[in-house]
Amino acid sequence: RDYPPRARAEGSLATLPDGGDCYAATLRAQTSLRTNPDSVMRDARQELEDILRQAAPPVRQFTGETNTARGIIQLRSAPAFAFPTRDSVLAAYRAMTSIAATKIGRVVAKLAPESITVSPYPAFQERANLPPQYLRAPDDGSRPAQFLVNLARTERMAVANPVAHEAH
Numbered sequence: 786r787d788y789p790p791r792a793r794a795e796g797s798l799a800t801l802p803d804g805g806d807c808y809a810a811t812l813r814a815q816t817s818l819r820t821n822p823d824s825v826m827r828d829a830r831q832e833l834e835d836i837l838r839q840a841a842p843p844v845r846q847f848t849g850e851t852n853t854a855r856g857i858i859q860l861r862s863a864p865a866f867a868f869p870t871r872d873s874v875l876a877a878y879r880a881m882t883s884i885a886a887t888k889i890g891r892v893v894a895k896l897a898p899e900s901i902t903v904s905p906y907p908a909f910q911e912r913a914n915l916p917p918q919y920l921r922a923p924d925d926g927s928r929p930a931q932f933l934v935n936l937a938r939t940e941r942m943a944v945a946n947p948v949a950h951e952a953h
Contacts, residue, residue: 861940871905871936878917878934879903881948900929905936914938917947 798804798811799822808822841853847866850856860866868874882903899922906915916938920931932951 860942866941867939868941871939874936874939875903875905875934877941877944878932878948881944882932885948901932902929903932903934906933911935911937917951919951 793800798808801807805822809820812822812825813819837853840857844853844856844860845851848856848859848863850859868877882901886901905911910933914937915933915935917935918933920933922928922930932948934947
């Protein structure tokens with residue numbers, strides 16, 4: 786009851802005093818580039834439009850939806866596109882991680898695949914709806930690297946990207 790009446794209507798940094806400069810400094814800190822935030826946003830919007838245009842045919846094929854954004858929501862949430870059981874989520878991550886291990890040398894030069902275990906998050910972390918996470922192996926070799934997955938996240942289309950990004 787106290788916060789909403791005082792909250793800003795816009796969440797953008799641009800609406801704050803010196804917000805544009807703050808955003809530019811954040812971009813510089815994260816990318817080491819001195820760039821115009823407006824051009825970054827314009828490029829990001831164009832990239833999103835390109836991705837949605839490319840995604841439209843397969844989204845329409847799988848969902849029958851002509852609105853690509855709504856179709857993507859279906860792909861992420863409809864039962865027809867979800868794993869049927871928690872065990873099948875874990876099996877899919879393990880299978881995809883095994884496939885990625887055989888291909889990592891083609892994508893990253895001079896990088897041998899490491900031993901990695903795919904395990905579910907403990908229940909208390911699962912409830913926090915955490916995304917998949919890579920934990921590197923300790924230097925002492927006491928355990929292999931770990932790839933923790935959330936078995937409550939059952940959308941099929943969400944497996945490949947975190948494996949590529951986190952697990953290898």
